[in-house]
Structures are given as C-alpha cells and as structure tokens.
Amino acid sequence: MTAEIQPARRGVFRREDVAALAVFLLLAAIPLATSGYVVYILPQYMLLGVLAMSLALLWGHGGIVSFGQAAFFAIGAYAMGLVMKHLTGMAINSAYVGILVGTVGGGVTALLIGYFLFSAGVRAAYFVVATLALSIVVEQTVKSFSDITGGWNGLYVDRMTVTLGSWLELSLFDDAPIYYVVLAVVVPVYVIATALMRGRFGKIVVGIRENEDRMTALGFNVPMYKTLVFGLSGLLAGVAGSFYATHAQFAHPVNAGVLFSTQVVIWVAIGGRHSLLGSFVGAIVVASLSNYLSSIEEIQNYWPLVMGLIFIAVIVLFRGGLAGLVEKLAGKGAHGRAAGH
C-alpha cells in the first residue's frame, strides 16, 4: 500500500508544503496589518502549536499517546524562568541558557522516561498511565515547592533580550519583536520536524506504528526508535515551554497539569494527528476560539462541554481531524490516506 502511494508523494513540494507556506506567510503578515491584542497573544498560540506538533509526531506517526506533554512544556517553562532569575551577572545571555536548559531538560526527561518504559516493552495503556502520572507529579512538585517555583502563584519570568555579542541587543518587551522571534523559532522547528518525519527516521517510526512485530523481525531496534521519537517530542515541548514562559512572563502549575495535557490531546485530535501542520493550526484555532468564547459570559460555562463533545465527534467520525478532512475535500482522500490509521 505504502509503495503504491509513494510516487505521488515523492515530489520536492507537496500540497502540505504549500499550505504550510501559506500559513506561515499569513502569520508573518499579521503584525503588518494589525496590532494590539492579536499580535500580543498569537505567539503564545503558535508555541502551543509547537506543543501540539510534539504530540502529533508521537501520536500520529508513532501511534503512542502521551498524557504528559504538559510536563515537558512545564519543564521548559520553569527552567527558563529559574535560569533567568538566578543566573545573573554572567557574560552569557541567561535567556539563551534558559532556552537550552529548558529544551534539553524536556528532551532528556522524555528520553529517560522513554528508555525506562520502552526498553521493558510496556504496553500502550501503561505508557498512558505513566505519562498521566508524570503530569501529576510535575504539577504537584511545582505547586508544593513554592519557595523555588512560586507555588500556586506561579513564577514570574522576564521577557528575554536577544543579544549577539556586542553587535546586537534587541529587547523583546514589545509585541512585534517577540512575535517575529517566536515565528523565527516556530518555522524551523516545523521544517526540521517535518523533514525528520518524512525521512528514514519517520518512515521507521510509522512502520513501527503499523506493525511493531514486523519491524522487530526486520531488525529494527523498536524500543530505541520509540524512545527517540518520545525524546524528540519532549524536546519540542521543552522549546515551546521555554519561549512560552518568557512571552507570557510567567510559568504556572496550570501549564503542567493533567488538564493542560488533555487539551493538547484535543488540539491534536481536532487538527489531525497525522499532520504536523494540522496539529499546529488546530492548536492555534482551538486555543484562540477557547480564549474568545470563554470571555463571553453566556457561553463560557458551556464551551468546555462543547469541546468535549467535539472531541468525541472527532474520535468517532473524523479520525483524521481537520487535516484529514481537508485532504479528503482536496480529493486526495480516496487513495492518499487510506492506509492512515
């Protein structure tokens, strides 16, 4: 089946690339056309989009659901905050160190957990429970060690400043500069993740999702690939968390917990678990919509309920999410995604 659809997809550019280009051009144009709240808030949603991608590559490609993505996001956010707070008076820009620590922290934590669990061949159900526990543990930890993390009040984080030796010093305090910096992070993250998933690594991961025993029989080290894809996922969540913290100017237990992890699952399900772009856009759309609708008094109480119902509808009716729907409408559905699930 895969062999049949390969030729149609082998071109340098695919439809999804055109769509991605359009999305990123649109995002790049928004600050030129408008200002104010939209330009302030969009970078946060883009970073949530990266968080969604971190799950999409795990779930859509690897077939592994994690209910612990918030934990890696929070590791990134708190690492950023704590490093920026405590690492002062150094020659090096503390924000850079924060990003590095947050990103590597997310990735390494995921690698360790992934190695620990996958090397024993734990089943998907246990993995979900273990990641769920991870979310709870991280949430409880940041809540209870309040002298370090600020507990329930959260941790204040400064806006970072971009420096390049003594040549450049750009404060990201205003909306537009940080908007473009975030975009400049998001685009390469998307491109690299996409390239990885289309390459040999991604094909192996998909192969494991489709038939783990066969891949083992073919000589692939299945636990290692699962560990790697989980590590990559934690890495992306960590990047997203560190930039989110400096943009939102806080790191908060809410962004560590089970409910936040769940939201990530919902974004990805709605956006389309098989598509990184779909998940990215799904997160932005659903998060903006949630934010907007929650501000309207008459419906704010009902919105989460509606989300839950939409989630059910996606699971039961549109397994490919929005991305799958778009593909189908674009006429590819008939033979393109058939082998999908």
Add this chain to the structure above:
Amino acid sequence: MALVITDVSAGYGGVTVLRNVSLALAEGEILGVLGRNGMGKTTLIRCLAGLIEPTTGTITLGGENITDLAPHERARRGVATVVQGRGIFPRLSVRENLTMGRVAGASARRDRTDEVLGYFPRLGERLAQAAGTLSGGEQQMLAIGRALMTDPKVMLLDEPSEGIMPVLVQQIAAIVTAINRQAGLTIIIVEQNVPMVFGMTDRCIILEKGRIVAQGSRDEVSRSEVMKEYLAI
C-alpha cells in the same frame, strides 16, 4: 432436513474463499468434509457457526433461516461448534468448562453432564483440574463434551484429530460416532485425516479452492480424480 446450505459463498476482506456451496444434511447424518489446507473447510465451519457472514446464499436449520443470526443465537437454536485448536477455557476447571456449555445460552437446557461423563470417563477423573493442564486429546474430549452440553441438534467439528495421538484419534472417532447413533445428532466433520472420516461416515464431500469438487459415498469419493491426487500427496 436438519441443515440446508444453499449457494453459500464467503471470504475475508474481499477475497472469496468459499464459492457457491450447496449441501443438505438429514437428521442424524454425519457428513465428512475433506480437502487440503486453504481450500475453504474452516471457512465453511465459520460460516455455519455465524463467525463470518456469507456474501451469497442461505443457511437453514430445521426449516428456519439462520443466515443472519449471530453465533450465540445459532448456538441457542442448536448449532454447536468444536473449533480448530479446541478453544477450551484454560483457567476454568473441567467442570466449569462443561457448566459453561450448559449455561452460556438459554437457561433451561437439560443437564447432560452424566451422559457426557459417560462418553468421556477421563473427564470425570479430572473435573477439578484446570482445563489448560489437560493433554491435547483430553482437551479435545472436553471440547466435544462441552459442545454436547449445549444440547445441540447439529455439531460442527473442525479438525478434531489435529495434534492428537493416533490412539486417541481412533477413540474420539468412535465416541463421536456413538454420540451420533445414540443421540441422533447431525454432525459435520472437517478433517484432513481421511481414514478417520471414512471410519465414521459413508458420506463425504471434497472441497477444492472453495468448491465442492466431489461428493458421495466413500467409494465414489475415493475414485474421484481429486482424491487420487490428494491421497498421493
């Protein structure tokens, strides 16, 4: 007629395995179904048991059309299936396996435990033992005994000799024949073990690529071209 199969075709995922098979069994008759692996024998059993839906044709049991009924509904009407590999419940005791035969469907079945233990005294010696600890032959006895506990009209046996010592195969064949005579049970037995089937019945069919290519008495079937090829292998 106890069981009438008319023009039944079936398969898996678009691949047709069984093609336009028609058969009729009188009450108390034993029909032997012969054929090599992959020729549709098990598919025929699964189709009759209700595990796969036929793409064409009808199946009637005692005049009632059962083509669209689920497996448990067929079982409740008197179709008992002894599956390939025996399908015993390994962590239930022998007694519980037999009980399951009695209580799985309707509540008001007559209790045939004594009769079953009469046919298979070995089971009586092992009633409290976990069924998974029985030998292959004993498990086969349990599977047949358990099927009998459902108080069936028709029994479908799929490869009962598979993986069982020859001595026991003869014994099981003799017991099944006795059950057929004493209880008037209609039986379809799918086998690759030709002598076993010839020892049990005078009426056989041969399936080849999903079609009935020969049928009739032992002698007629033995003389057919397919059978010569088949026995030569």
Add this chain to the structure above:
Amino acid sequence: MEILVSVLADTVLITLVLAFAAFGLAIIYGLTGVINMGHGAMLTLGAYFTWWLLDQGVPFVPTVLLSALAVGLVGLAFEHLLIRHFYGRPFDTLLLTWAFFLVTTEVIKIVFGTDFRNVADPIGGDPVNLGIYQVPTYKTVVALLALAVVAGTALVFFKTTLGVRVRAMTQNREMAGLLGLNVAAMYKLVFGFGAAMAGLAGGVIAPMFAVQPYMGDMFLVRSFFVVTIGGIGQLLAGTLFGSFAIGGLETVLALFSDQVIAQIAVFFIAVIVLRFRPQGVFSGR
C-alpha cells in the same frame, strides 16, 4: 507501640478505602479490557448524586444505593451509545472514556457548580477510643463495606454460573459466543456494574473528602496503579494487594515526609514496579 498500632490500623483502613475506589476500574479494565479513563468522573458523579440526594432529605443508605444505580445507568448509556462499537480498539476506548471524563466534569460544573460541597458524616460522633487506637467510625464502616463488596463479588465470580460465564468470556470471547453466550450483553452488564461500583464508591467516600468536580482525578491514577500493580484480571486479591502497595506505602512515607512528596514517591515507585513487572505483581503468568 501505640504509634505502630495506629499506623498499621490507618494503613489497613486506607488500603480498603482505596480498594473500594479502584474496584469499579478493576472490573471494567480487567473484564472488558477497556481502559476507563472516565473512572474518576464516575466516582465524582457518585459523590455529587449522594450530596444532592442527601440535600433533598433522602436518608443516607438509600441515597448511596441510588447514586450507584444512577452512575450505573449513566455507564450503561455511555457503553450503549459509544463504547460497544469500539471494543477491541483500546486506544479509541481510552480516548472516548477520557472524553467521558471531560464531558461529565463539565456537566457537573454546570449543574452543581464549582463550589466545594461537604457531605456530613452519616454516623457522626467521636472516634471510638480503644485505648491504644482511636477508631475513626465512618472510615471503618467504609473499609468493612469495601471488604463485603469485594467478597460478595468474589462469591458471584467463583461460585455462580454467572461467574463461570464472565470468566469464560474473558478467556475466550469467540468461544463463549459459540456456546450461546450473548457477549455484547455480557459486556454491557459488566460495564454497567463497574460504573455502578465506581458510583457506589464515590457516594460512600463523599463524607471523607470535599466534594468538588475534580475529586475523582487523584483516584483515577491511583486506581490505575492499584489495578496494574495488582495485575489486570486479578480482580480480588490483585486489587487488595495493589491497594495495600499504593495506600500503605503512601501512609508510611507520609510519616516521614510531606503528604505530597509521599504521593510523588509512590507514583515513582509504581511506575518502576510496572516497568519491571508490566503484567502486575500478582499475576501468575
């Protein structure tokens, strides 16, 4: 000596309360294979029904039974509408039960509000002083009830023909159907019973905890650990053992540290145990 006795007694009580809370999950997970992420919400729902019925003036015992019945019916409806189409697809049932949790929690918030509700101790009065141990009356009653529920289920499971049918079904579903068992109906019965048990547990533990929309969350993960450490399908001994491991460890660790740290430590230990014995400590296979 007194400390030792009271720690021991507390551990036993907590173990049994936890076993009660996990029991519905053990039933559904162990017998149908559905990873019921909605288990916590079922507990919460039972607690809210209990709070509401008591508020309407219904006496405690009928209240708790009605709560169990109501949650059982909700579970049945959920099974009938969605779950039954997805047996054999564990990931989809996992997501659907998680969606059940989300939707139920939101409905609870809309109907009952987000304020913490208190359910009065139905027995009331001071702990019974045994000299070396102050017996917390209600907790003890709950613990005994937990034992009774587990024992009663064991009786049905191992000594009745219904039990034979259920056990046979979990060992070979297709064969059970071929013998005449209506497997779909049996799954429905089991799912409904598991939901009712979660509702019963939620109602019974309501007086011991603040009733709020997320009260079930903590129990969800703990219950999972209880069930998985005990061994899936090892309903009775497994559940009790798992509860003892999780609840007992938490009590003991809490003596030496903060409650939260104890809980975190227990989660870590549970994950480690699962890593090395993914089939559960109590499972023979």
